[in-house]
Amino acid sequence: MGLVDIPQATQVRLLRVLQEGEVKRVGANDTMKVAFGTEGGLFVCAGCSLPVFTSAMKFDSGTGWPSFFTSIPNHFATSQDHKMILARTEYHCVRCGGHHGHVFDDGPAPTHQRWCNNGVSLRFIPTPGKAA
Numbered sequence: 001m002g003l004v005d006i007p008q009a010t011q012v013r014l015l016r017v018l019q020e021g022e023v024k025r026v027g028a029n030d031t032m033k034v035a036f037g038t039e040g041g042l043f044v045c046a047g048c049s050l051p052v053f054t055s056a057m058k059f060d061s062g063t064g065w066p067s068f069f070t071s072i073p074n075h076f077a078t079s080q081d082h083k084m085i086l087a088r089t090e091y092h093c094v095r096c097g098g099h100h101g102h103v104f105d106d107g108p109a110p111t112h113q114r115w116c117n118n119g120v121s122l123r124f125i126p127t128p129g130k131a132a
């Protein structure tokens with residue numbers, strides 16, 4: 001597979017985070033500060049290391065949350081979330097089912113999508129020698 005092996009105990013702990021569904025904003029910001037610099041690389045699911053976004057897919061939404069205008073095809077599944085008054089589209093990892101965030105339709109061209117991620121569900125793997 002070539003993906004990083006995660007010890008079983010760590011996986012269980014991460015899955016608990018992923019399955020909570022909602023994550024505090026401050027923690028997400030701290031976690032993603034480095035990842036959202038100028039480096040090029042790959043964002044993988046924190047639960048199972050499935051690649052889900054590339055750094056080329058991210059944009060500055062101004063919300064403080066990691067945001068992407070698209071995702072790697074077929075690596076997320078979506079479902080409707082009725083926790084708020086307006087239904088939101090929740091998305092989660094197809095492999096481990098970990099909750100990652102919500103998709104909104106107010107993003108930039110060409111997709112006009114905004115994949116808002118809770119931050120802790122991602123791990124960032126910089127591409128060696130490809131700092132932008």
Ligand SMILES: [Zn+2]
Pocket residue numbers: 045046047048049050093094095096097098
């Ligand atoms: Zn996963």
